[in-house]
Structure formats: C-alpha cells, structure tokens
Amino acid sequence: MHFSRNDIDQLDHIYKINLINSISGYKPANLIATKSKSELTNVAVFSSVVHYGSAPPILGFVLRPTTVRRHTFDNIIETGYYTINHINEAIVEDAHHTSAKYPKDVSEFDKTKLDEEYKNNFHAPFVKQSLIKMGMKFLQKINIEANGTILILGEITDLYINDSLIENDGFVDLMKAKTAVINGLDTYATPTKSKKLTYQRPK
Template sequence: MAFFNNKNIENLEHLYKINLINSCSGFKSANLIASISSDGVSNVAIFSSVTHLGSNPPTLGFILRPTTIPRDSYKNIKENGIFTINHIYEDIIEDAHHTSAKYTEEISEFDVTNLEEEFKGSFKAPFVKNSPVQMSMKFVEEIYVASNDVLLIVAQIQELYVKDELLENDGLINLSKGNIATINGLDTYAIPKFKKQLSYQRPKKGEQSV
C-alpha cells in the first residue's frame, strides 16, 4: 500500500501532489453554478465542492479559491445575492468541464459550449437547461478559511426542481436514475450507480444508546 507522510507530500512534484490530494477525499459532487452580472451577462462554472450544510433551513455551501484573481461567479453572487446550482449529467460532461477555462467576464460560457441557459419564473439567475436537479440559491454569508486562504460560500435553497423519475416516495433523489456525474480528483468523471438503501440505524439490543 502506498504511504505518504506530511513531509513526503510537501516534497512531491506539484502536479502529482495536486492530483493526489484532490482525489484522496473520495468522489465529489459535480455541479454547474450559474450566475448573472449586473450587466446581464450569464456565467456558468463547474464546482466540485458543493456540500450539504443543513436541512432546516435548507442550506448548501461551496468553496471558492482565493479571489486575488477575477472570479466571475463570486463577483456576480456578491453583486446580486443569487445563483443556481445544476447537477452535471453524463451527456454534458465535456461541456461542463470546459467551463473551467478562464474567459473574460464579457463572455458567457453558455455561448462557447452547448450548454443552454434557462430562466424560470421570476428568478433572475439562469439555470442549466435539462439538468436533472436544479436549485435557485440565495447568498447568506461567506466564511474565510485562513489556513487555506479560501472562502466557504453559504446559501439557502429557494426553489428545487427535480425530474420526476428521480424522486422516490420517501423523498430521496435517486441520482443514478439521472446518470448524474461525480468528480474524482480534478478532471476525472464517473457515473455512480444505485446499490442499496439502508434503514436508520439504532444501537444493537442490550447496548447503551447515547
């Protein structure tokens, strides 16, 4: 079994280290975050750090790298306070991945890929058309993580759209039915398949519970 201690990791070749540490935490969510500037220019970018923070209120978070260089998603979110989260599915993986390319803020990634923007109701930020799970989000706060010089962006779900065939009777969104992607490391994609759903666990008989 390969072994790396902290000193080994520090001395690794740069790209090898990035690939290693970005993949050691396991499969990550694959989402497109879409926003819009005050000038009406849509932006869409891939993120692998979206995570559940709480259910009441329904809150998600994602990580932004340092903002010392232009970050259109961050700028748009701070200006308008809203954005959307859209699950990446198998058919759009290559276009979704291309949104990581650095375009100037005047260029919308919707215009340089086959991704289609979609507006719903009165929400001003675009969704990614045909994404099996779409969420409109309201910015709540940002938390600076000094140890890594990153920002945790916290936002609440305002609207949730789920394709009918993915929604189970108990409320589970069965992502495998939508061929929804996950990210391994920085640039490797997988399509997980449903295996088993287990019940809520309680202590074994005779054992003390907390």
C-alpha cells in the same frame, strides 16, 4: 506508499494536486451559474458542494482565493443569487469545459452546448440540460484563513427535479438521473449501483 508532510510539500505541483484532490473520495459534480447586474452570465463546474442543513435547506461550496478575479464570486456578492445544477452523463464534456478561464464578458454558455434557462423570474440562469437544479440565495461567506479559500453558504429557494427521479419517501434517485461524480480534478464517473439501508437505531 507513505507520504510524510514534508514529502507532500516536495512533490511535483501537478502530481501533488492530483494526489490530494483524489484522496478525499468521489465528489459531487455541479454547475454553478450566475448573472451580473449588467446581464453577463457565467457558469462553472464545482466539486465542493456540501449539505449544511435541511431546516432551513442550506448548501455550501468552496471558492479558491480571490487573488485573481473569480466571476462566480463577484456575481454572487453583487446580486445575492446563483443556481446549482447537477451534471449528468450527457453533459459531462461541456460541463468540464466551463473550467476554462474565459474573460468576464465571455459567457461559458456561449462556448458550450449548455443552455440558459430562466424560471419564475429568478435572477440567475439555470442549466436547461440539468435534471436537478436549485435556485440559491446567498447567506454568508466565511474566509478560511488556513489557505485563503472562501466558503459560500446559500439557502435553497427553488428546487426543480424531474418527476421520475423522486421516490415516495422523498429520496432522489441520482443513479436514475445519471448524475456524475468527480474523482480528482478531471475524471468523471456515473454511479451504477447502490444499496439503500434503513434508518438505524440502537440494538
């Protein structure tokens, strides 16, 4: 099949978003959790977390336009802190339900079996059921003029990983953790096999 740019514009809305969200490939499945200054918590599924550097350790994620209230965005800007928590196979359904649009005063933690977990006086909650979780400090927001979305950059201040998942060289075995990935908007998968190659140098 061939879709021209004009063809894409003319597609049915649901067909189009399914198509375009699928073609970028498998995406990371994470829960981003926040808490407002008034102690209201929020947790939501995101598939756009990307590594932006190791020194300092920076991750970014994309938020849709704030033409409507975005509780995750509001809480991050208000407090400067949030957490990123890997979704694993056991919590996929509850994690996906956090995409439902609840009002600000209703916490998704209360509408799922996901539990808040607080560590070392960090302001935002972690997701207890996650095996890999990161405390994040907000660094920068970048407005993407092309479509009105916002790139949020944050620094990892705290990293918690189940001991059995880290290999001697620092590699984190996401398959052992049964970390999920997202295909499109609503299809989850758990990788089962990988091939680890050595660092490459010119021949």
